[in-house]
Amino acid sequence: MTDNRFFNRSELIGILVLAVFLVVVLPLTLDVFRLNLVAKYLTYAFVALGLVICWGYGGILSLGQGVFFGLGGYCMAMFLKLEASSVENTKIQSTPGIPDFMDWNQITALPFFWKPFNSLTFTIAAIILVPGIFAWIIGTAMFKRRVGGTYFAIITQAVAAIMTILIVGQQGYTGGINGMTDLRTLKGWDIRPDHAKIVLYFFEVGCLFVCIMIAQFVRHSKLGRILVAMREKEDRVRFSGYSVANFKIFAFCIAAMFAAIGGAMFALNVGFMSPSFVGIVPSIEMVIYTAVGGRLSILGAIYGTLLVSFAKTSLSETFPELWLFGLGGLFIAVVLAFPNGLAGIWGDYVQPRIDRLIASRKSKPDGWTDSSVADGAPAE
């Protein structure tokens, strides 16, 4: 792979199939309630996408992606909460005009760090930059000291735990364990009715494809090659004169920003943000999505997220008391039988047959059998 194109032919087909699936098939077959659930699942797909770059390609396992998901989500939720807490809506409180949970906690004025969130422009910038800068700080502190592998995973997990404790503890400023509920409008546009849900769904899918493009670009650029090289033999890359730390920081920051966009989408689509998406358990769940989908496949991660989330919802609807066992069984089965996840199944079993089928029809051998399979990245 010497060129810097965004994708080769089979990847292009895969992306088009996904686009048709998300933009045409799902909206036509699902009612608004189910479509909104898909929108919720897709917010995790952003995180999974980031993990493909950071974990699948860079080999950096982060068990703290929930932190960035949460930061993005809270930034969005703060903006929405402020808009929902107009003096008129909150006149029942001791101090009207501030979010309800502040009033319960005897805070009488809006804290300084909340004030900029009155501006949508600032909020959008903060959604990307706050988690990005935070990831950069963690990354710099860790990777420059050559902390990696398991130690890094443990530290990210600790960060997730600390973040939860901080949010729960500072409930006057964050809403505590209840989180921020009852988000209503975005610049006066009601985000709750059905037609708004549909618009938000398509907006989210659009953002997801932008992120997929960025991920594809990273993967096909020289940068992506260095990430893979680092994962396989870090010392060799270092001795070749590359600054390994900087590349790792970059991958980690990208993953953090993707997660943050997902978090912001979550707040918009679900109308809710709470510390239950920030801690250790959701962070590990996000890694599981990626593992089930296939950590080396950009599209696999998205299908994996959709599949696991869907299984979660339908199992819990059908077996309210037993569903967790079913879900646990699914994870164990996938990890034991198919270590490369869904994408592995596709790459090992399905794609070769399709290739053979195409090859048998065409007389000349195919020029595009891609090298990405060689670096362990079966495309969809």
Place this chain on the structure above:
Amino acid sequence: MSDEANKGLLSPLRRKLLMGMAAVPALTMLPRASFAQAPATSAVNTTGLAVTDTEVTVGILHSATGTMAISETGSIEAEKLAIEQINAMGGVLGRKIKFIQEDGASDWPTFAEKAKKLLVNDKVAAIMGCWTSASRKAVLPVMEQYNGMLYYPTFYEGLEQSKNVIYTGQEATQQILAGLNWIAKEKGAKTFFFIGSDYIWPRTSNKIARKHVENVLKGKVVGEEYYALGSTQFNSVINKIKLTKPDVIFTDVVGGSNVAFYKQLKAAGIDLAKQPLLTISVTEDEIDGIGGENIAGAYACMKYFQSLDNANNKAFVPAFKKAWGEKTVIGDVTQAAYLGPWLWKLTVEKAGSFDVDKIAAASPGVEFKGAPEGYVRIHENHHLWSKTRVGRAKLDGQFELIYETADLVEPDPFPKGYQ
């Protein structure tokens, strides 16, 4: 709505609706149709709820899995028992109650999602559900947006009132003030030490308790400490208690933390027979985990104890045990959850309709004389008038009733002077 999307959800319902409609002409041929007296569905259901000529569907939404399952299981059992009993008596407006149970999984957004599913997909006529304040806060906007009716069983912090919720537990002032008055009078208590779990309910409850202690009882709060949910290390606060020697320890620690707290209290040599402790968060359910020997002597302040000696309760406790096993215990919230389906039935019959708007309007004034706690009535603010009681924990894990208010206490979710 496509068939594929609702596979297994709407289609059985639709089938039943069709079957119901098909049965209409046949009805005229049946001389003794049991539901012939029931009012026509079109008259009692004008908003498209899941009501047929023979059935009405409600939702049960609690955590069957996760950390809250241990507390919420009792509520699920109580609600199912109430529904069964109502059906045995002929149902509501001639219709049997059918329930759809969903699992909130101790996860607040899941609660919101499932509530939405129950209202939008299943069109349930009412939802019995939620336990923690956080889950209620998550569900509330959904109830208001889709105009559902929630019967919420837990004692909670107040500062809330909604057309779409009936609060069958006590709000904070109802639960706390009478207990504080009693202990101040009975034990001559002047100094109080507050310990709570760190979230909205203990914080708000303690705020109310502090105002009452300082402004009304003219006492003093000598310490106020909070611990994260699930904490198990209470040694430092126990040392502070030993130093400050409060007349009363006032606690609202919730869930599993209680086990550690009372064991450590006992290990530190604080004898609850001599050191008064008033809790608003320990019911019979929690004592099951704490162990009667670790908490015997502590006072609890709420509206219901399993040991209450009245005719309703003497029928309720054996019925509950028969349905769910001899060893089950019944706490305050379990009893409040049992009230939900009954209050809903009585309200529907008063309104003569399943429509949510009519139920919301008819709720104030509805009284339930068969309540295990004695008698309750719905206030205009959708909370319940109820008595407040103080019980003393015994070795066998039951409470012995020590004191109860003479009259029903008025619910006051937005208490003046306590905010």
